Amino acid sequence: MKLGIIGKPQSGKTTVFNAASGQQEAVGDFSKAIHKAIIKVPDERLEKLSVLVSAKKIVYAEIEFLDAPGFSGKGKESTELEISADLRQMDALMLVLDAFSGDADPKTDMKDIIDEMILADQVMVETNIERRNKRIRTTNDKTLIQEVELLKRCLTHLEEEKLMIDIDINDDERKSLRGYMFMTEKPLLIVVNLSEEKIATASEIEKQFDDFISANKRELASICGKIEMELITLDDDDRTMFMEELGIKAPAVDVVVQKSYNLLGLISFLTAGEIEARAWTIRKGFTAQKSAGVIHSDIERGFIRAEVMKYEDFIEFGSEKEVKAAGKFRLEGKEYIVCDGDVVNFRFNV
Ligand SMILES: Nc1nc2c(ncn2[C@@H]2O[C@H](COP(=O)(O)OP(=O)(O)OP(=O)(O)O)[C@@H](O)[C@H]2O)c(=O)[nH]1
Numbered sequence: 347m348k349l350g351i352i353g354k355p356q357s358g359k360t361t362v363f364n365a366a367s368g369q370q371e372a373v374g375d376f377s378k379a380i381h382k383a384i385i386k387v388p389d390e391r392l393e394k395l396s397v398l399v400s401a402k403k404i405v406y407a408e409i410e411f412l413d414a415p416g417f418s419g420k421g422k423e424s425t426e427l428e429i430s431a432d433l434r435q436m437d438a439l440m441l442v443l444d445a446f447s448g449d450a451d452p453k454t455d456m457k458d459i460i461d462e463m464i465l466a467d468q469v470m471v472e473t474n475i476e477r478r479n480k481r482i483r484t485t486n487d488k489t490l491i492q493e494v495e496l497l498k499r500c501l502t503h504l505e506e507e508k509l510m511i512d513i514d515i516n517d518d519e520r521k522s523l524r525g526y527m528f529m530t531e532k533p534l535l536i537v538v539n540l541s542e543e544k545i546a547t548a549s550e551i552e553k554q555f556d557d558f559i560s561a562n563k564r565e566l567a568s569i570c571g572k573i574e575m576e577l578i579t580l581d582d583d584d585r586t587m588f589m590e591e592l593g594i595k596a597p598a599v600d601v602v603v604q605k606s607y608n609l610l611g612l613i614s615f616l617t618a619g620e621i622e623a624r625a626w627t628i629r630k631g632f633t634a635q636k637s638a639g640v641i642h643s644d645i646e647r648g649f650i651r652a653e654v655m656k657y658e659d660f661i662e663f664g665s666e667k668e669v670k671a672a673g674k675f676r677l678e679g680k681e682y683i684v685c686d687g688d689v690v691n692f693r694f695n696v
């Protein structure tokens with residue numbers, strides 16, 4: 347799963363990327379370099395589970411982050427619409443907005459970046475309509491004609507300055523468009539990058555985005571990128587002290603990473619044993635058998651049953667035995683839909 351960090355030049359993309367990844371890429375250098383990192387998804391359930399079962403280690407779920415420059419930030423005026431192929435490959439986007447500099451106007455910046463994405467999609471659709479029309483002239487191919495009709499609907503929608511994620515089309519039509527990898531079809535996490543002084547006014551700034559966020563597949567988080575970046579350079583004791591001084595409970599970047607995970611439509615089921623307490627990434631709606639395959643294809647192939655406890659029950663009752671005594675231990679078949687936080691043990695035979 348890939349999440350791309352985008353935004354205007356100098357909006358704090360690399361700062362947020364560093365804070366989330368613990369990497370130390372140069373900031374403020376206008377570089378066009380793409381940075382990549384695999385990020386652990388914070389999950390305090392794993393820490394509690396590992397204590398309960400005396401696990402030797404914890405393995406967190408992971409997502410891939412890309413710090414991806416490439417937007418001019420000039421909105422409709424932009425001429426460089428070369429959104430890189432890397433960005434089109436992303437499963438979701440994190441849009442970082444400057445709310446730290448003196449004349450910051452995050453709402454307008456957001457509009458500009460979105461306009462730029464809409465323009466890029468529009469250009470792509472136009473090129474594809476042209477190409478198909480040429481072929482239709484020689485072949486008169488029915489499927490191509492249908493495709494062009496659908497693309498024309500997309501074009502009208504984009505010309506109305508709307509995002510592809512909000513277009514009203516049926517599932518088959520959406521599927522047939524998948525190959526285009528529209529920029530404006532990706533789930534979006536808006537990250538408001540505040541200055542130290544503005545943290546107190548976060549909720550006021552966030553309100554400006556209410557209308558946009560309430561719609562489908564969009565999330566919002568506020569963060570002070572600079573503080574977060576400093577936090578990761580400290581050792582555990584200093585970090586705790588620094589956070590207490592600032593009155594923050596957990597690094598805001600943890601929330602950002604968790605929200606990205608949700609936005610990608612991902613959930614975790616958990617396994618707990620002496621070797622490790624571990625989160626496994628699945629998509630919402632995965633069956634027990636398919637989930638088993640995430641651990642190993644043999645377990646999927648030889649699937650017999652899944653032993654399932656809710657994380658909360660396991661913590662409340664303290665052991666498998668007690669969960670059983672309380673009647674909360676379940677044996678599920680291969681069609682069972684695994685839920686976030688299920689503590690699972692697969693029985694299999696190969
Ligand atoms: N005060 C303050 N400054 C910040 C914050 N985030 C970033 N900056 C500063 O803004 C400048 C740009 O930050 P970067 O993280 O390099 O921004 P970027 O979006 O990666 O920039 P480009 O890759 O050049 O487009 C740097 O000088 C940062 O120190 C913040 O939360 N607060």
Ligand SMILES: [Mg+2]
Pocket residue numbers: 359360361373374376377413415
């Ligand atoms: Mg950068």
